[in-house]
Amino acid sequence: MTNTSELPSSSRRRREALAAADTARAHYKWIVLSNTTLGILMATVNSSILLIALPDIFRGIGIDPLQPSSTSYLLWLIMGFMVVTAVLVVSFGRLGDMFGRVKMYNAGFAVFTVFSILLSVTWMRGTPGVLWLIGMRLGQGVGGAMLMANSSAILTDTFPVDQRGLALGLNQVAGIAGSFVGLVLGGLLGPVEWRLVFLVSVPVGVFGTVWAYLKLHDTGVRRPAQLDVWGNATFAVGLIALLVGITYGIQPYGSRTMGWTNPWVLTALIGGVVVLAVFCVIETKVPEPMFHLGLFRIRAFTAGNLASLLASLGRGGLMFILIIWLQGIWLPRHGYSFSSTPLWAGIYMLPLTVGFLVAGPTSGWLSDRFGARTFATGGMVLAAVTFVWLMLLPVNFDYLQFAAVLLLNGIGMGLFAAPNRAGIMNSLPADQRGVGAGISATFQNAAMVLSIGIFFSLIITGLSTSLPHTLSSGLTAQGVPAADAARLGALPPVSVLFASLLGYNPVQSLLGPHVLAGLPAHQAAYLTGRSFFPALISGPFSDGLTVAFGFATAACLVAGVASLLRGGKYVHTETPEGHDQ
Numbered sequence: 001m002t003n004t005s006e007l008p009s010s011s012r013r014r015r016e017a018l019a020a021a022d023t024a025r026a027h028y029k030w031i032v033l034s035n036t037t038l039g040i041l042m043a044t045v046n047s048s049i050l051l052i053a054l055p056d057i058f059r060g061i062g063i064d065p066l067q068p069s070s071t072s073y074l075l076w077l078i079m080g081f082m083v084v085t086a087v088l089v090v091s092f093g094r095l096g097d098m099f100g101r102v103k104m105y106n107a108g109f110a111v112f113t114v115f116s117i118l119l120s121v122t123w124m125r126g127t128p129g130v131l132w133l134i135g136m137r138l139g140q141g142v143g144g145a146m147l148m149a150n151s152s153a154i155l156t157d158t159f160p161v162d163q164r165g166l167a168l169g170l171n172q173v174a175g176i177a178g179s180f181v182g183l184v185l186g187g188l189l190g191p192v193e194w195r196l197v198f199l200v201s202v203p204v205g206v207f208g209t210v211w212a213y214l215k216l217h218d219t220g221v222r223r224p225a226q227l228d229v230w231g232n233a234t235f236a237v238g239l240i241a242l243l244v245g246i247t248y249g250i251q252p253y254g255s256r257t258m259g260w261t262n263p264w265v266l267t268a269l270i271g272g273v274v275v276l277a278v279f280c281v282i283e284t285k286v287p288e289p290m291f292h293l294g295l296f297r298i299r300a301f302t303a304g305n306l307a308s309l310l311a312s313l314g315r316g317g318l319m320f321i322l323i324i325w326l327q328g329i330w331l332p333r334h335g336y337s338f339s340s341t342p343l344w345a346g347i348y349m350l351p352l353t354v355g356f357l358v359a360g361p362t363s364g365w366l367s368d369r370f371g372a373r374t375f376a377t378g379g380m381v382l383a384a385v386t387f388v389w390l391m392l393l394p395v396n397f398d399y400l401q402f403a404a405v406l407l408l409n410g411i412g413m414g415l416f417a418a419p420n421r422a423g424i425m426n427s428l429p430a431d432q433r434g435v436g437a438g439i440s441a442t443f444q445n446a447a448m449v450l451s452i453g454i455f456f457s458l459i460i461t462g463l464s465t466s467l468p469h470t471l472s473s474g475l476t477a478q479g480v481p482a483a484d485a486a487r488l489g490a491l492p493p494v495s496v497l498f499a500s501l502l503g504y505n506p507v508q509s510l511l512g513p514h515v516l517a518g519l520p521a522h523q524a525a526y527l528t529g530r531s532f533f534p535a536l537i538s539g540p541f542s543d544g545l546t547v548a549f550g551f552a553t554a555a556c557l558v559a560g561v562a563s564l565l566r567g568g569k570y571v572h573t574e575t576p577e578g579h580d581q
Contacts, residue, residue: 031215032158033167036151037174038208039109042201043144044178045185046116047081051323052183052342053190053197054078060194061122061129073130074498075247079449080134083243084141085148086445091232093149093438094290098227100218101150101157101434108146109212113205115140119198148441153433156425157219162368164426169364169418173356176417179319180346180353187343228290234279235291242272243446246453250460252492257464258457295436300427303566304372304420309443310559311380311416314387314552316451318409321459321548322349324497328506329395329538332530338505351403355410356417364418372423373566379415380560384553386412391549395538412556416563423566455548456497462544463493467537471496474536475511479523484515496537506533 050057054077063070096104119136122129152168159167189196245268253259260266283289296302326348327341336344363375386409393401421440428436472489476482488510496506508516508528516524526532 029158029163029167032154033170035208035212035216036105036147036155037171038204039105039147039212040151040171040175041178041181042204042208043085043112043147044175045182046112046140046144046201047085048179048182048319049186049189049197049200050077051319052186052346053194055342056190056194057133057197058130061133062125063127063130070130071251071494071498072248073134075251076134077130077137079243079247079452080137081141081144082445082449083240083247084138085145086243086442086449087236087239088142088145089149089441089445090235090291090435090438091149092146093153093434093436093441094228096150096153096434097431101153102212102216102218104146104434105150105154106209106212106216108143108150109205109209110143111146112140112143113202113209115143116198116201116205120195120202145441148445149438150434152421152425152437152440154216156428156433156437157430161426165364165366165368165372165419165422166361167364168422168425169360169362169367172364172417172421173360173414176360176413177353177356180349180356183319183323183346183349184343187346190342226288228283228286228288230282231279231286231290234275234282238272238275238279239442239446240272241268241275243449245269245272246450250453250456250494252494257460257492257494260457290435291439292432292435295428295432295439298427300372300423300566301436303562304376304424304427305440305443307376307380307416307559307562307566308420308424308440309447310555310562311383311413311420312444312447313451313454314383314555314559315413316448316455318455318552319349320452321455321545322406324459325395325541325545328497329534329541330397333396333534335530337530348399348403349406351406352410355407355412356414357410359411359414360418363415364422367419367422372419373563375419376416376423376563376566377560379412379417379419380556380563382412382415383409384412384556384560387549387553387556391546391553395542395545416559420563454551456494458548458551459497459541459544460493462547463496463537463540465540466543467493467496467540470536470540474532475507475527478527478532479519480511480515480527481518484511 054074057077058064058070063073092104092108115136119133119140122132122136124132151171155167155171156164185200186197189200245265248262248268249258249260249265251259253262253265279291280293283291283293323345326345327338331341331344331348332338359379363379367375386405389405389408393405424440425433425437468489472485475485475488491510495510505528511527516528519527
């Protein structure tokens with residue numbers, strides 16, 4: 001046997017160089033995972049941090065969010081970030097395939113950080129101040145889209161097939177968990193200083209940007225091509241119209257509780273669908289399309305994205321409904337002041353995050369060995385069971401039951417998310433991973449906006465049948481003048497929902513100090529206390545919950561069927577081999 005020391009020096013140096021390169025690659029992939037997970041966590045924390053901090057932000061700039069004229073501002077601050085990311089992720093994924101995914105990702109970190117700073121430095125108040133915040137929030141969404149579009153593709157380029165599920169699982173779970181961590185951060189930072197809600201991202205963004213520029217480099221296949229201008233334009237216009245139509249559809253229109261019959265909303269929805277149909281035609285004609293429709297011939301890709309779309313429909317509006325449930329009803333009835341409910345709502349929802357953190361990485365690791373189908377399908381079935389359980393809970397539930405169902409829901413969503421994302425990314429050709437990841441993110445983000453519209457519409461429909469009479473009669477019974485009670489009863493249910501969502505004392509905010517001053521002190525104290533409004537709204541809200549959770553159950557079950565139809569473990573190769581059915 002030849003001793004290594006006896007080998008020619010050139011051969012020994014070659015082996016040593018190969019060993020060093022293997023060690024460097026092994027070390028590099030964990031750097032990639034750490035940085036991309038930090039980026040996704042930062043982006044998703046910021047997508048939800050405003051939900052809890054909005055009252056403090058509006059107070060800081062001198063805007064009353066419960067005024068009818070403020071409804072659009074409120075919705076755009078909440079949903080504008082998601083609209084922008086949904087519209088741009090495919091384009092940025094395609095640009096990453098063309099010019100380098102790491103370049104686009106690094107730029108996203110920098111853009112996100114710059115707009116986080118700009119959000120915190122506004123000196124304006126009133127309408128100019130809120131318009132500044134909305135504009136900077138949209139800019140922040142551009143950076144978020146760059147991060148989301150390319151992080152999964154970079155991970156897929158870097159990790160071997162037998163470790164992608166674990167890597168994508170950790171990344172995906174960090175993203176989903178970030179949306180719930182943002183709730184707690186918003187509740188903690190907002191009351192201290194509203195600008196901290198935006199500034200908290202800046203140190204993370206600066207560190208992540210410098211780290212990414214110093215350490216990351218492209219290892220994937222780059223495919224230079226011409227930019228599909230018409231495809232990008234029609235896709236952006238069509239999707240923006242559709243999502244803007246959904247955003248305004250949940251606002252009151254005239255005497256109606258919602259705006260789905262508003263001619264402008266109908267024009268946006270129908271026009272958006274038509275323009276997206278034109279986009280699909282364009283993509284079949286241009287030589288270098290932005291959106292490769294041929295990818296949908298890959299069964300694992302199509303089934304995975306369909307399942308992701310439906311899962312996001314079921315999950316997207318859940319956060320809003322649970323926050324309203326906790327802040328408007330359960331927490332006040334259990335002794336919490338209305339002003340403290342935003343923070344405690346985030347804390348009481350932590351079991352959901354724990355479920356994601358437990359199940360996501362584990363299911364991703366197991367899917368590397370056994371494929372995505374079993375775990376993703378089982379996760380959706382478990383999620384559907386938890387929605388049925390939530391439907392059966394009384395409005396004034398026992399918290400241990402509520403925590404248990406949230407934990408199981410998080411486990412179900414975690415079981416689904418990581419294997420499903422790994423299954424999608426493994427099915428893509430190496431030079432299409434950026435655009436494929438962008439398509440997947442578009443389905444997910446657009447479904448989140450659509451889900452919010454659907455959940456709000458279902459809850460408002462449930463409330464509108466009984467809330468006006470319940471509210472006006474309850475107020476009249478407590479001595480409120482009939483005209484004022486009728487005025488509150490005629491308010492659109494969305495005003496009541498927003499009051500609960502924002503942690504305001506609903507009766508005190510909506511009735512006003514002048515009416516309360518004319519009542520005996522004990523009646524005014526009872527009306528603005530922690531029991532009157534929650535007890536009043538519990539019945540009508542329960543009707544809306546049943547419908548909303550029924551929809552979520554159906555969406556998760558259909559997602560489970562779509563996941564079941566994805567086929568066996570599939571990893572794309574340039575030849576037909578690799579399909580293990």
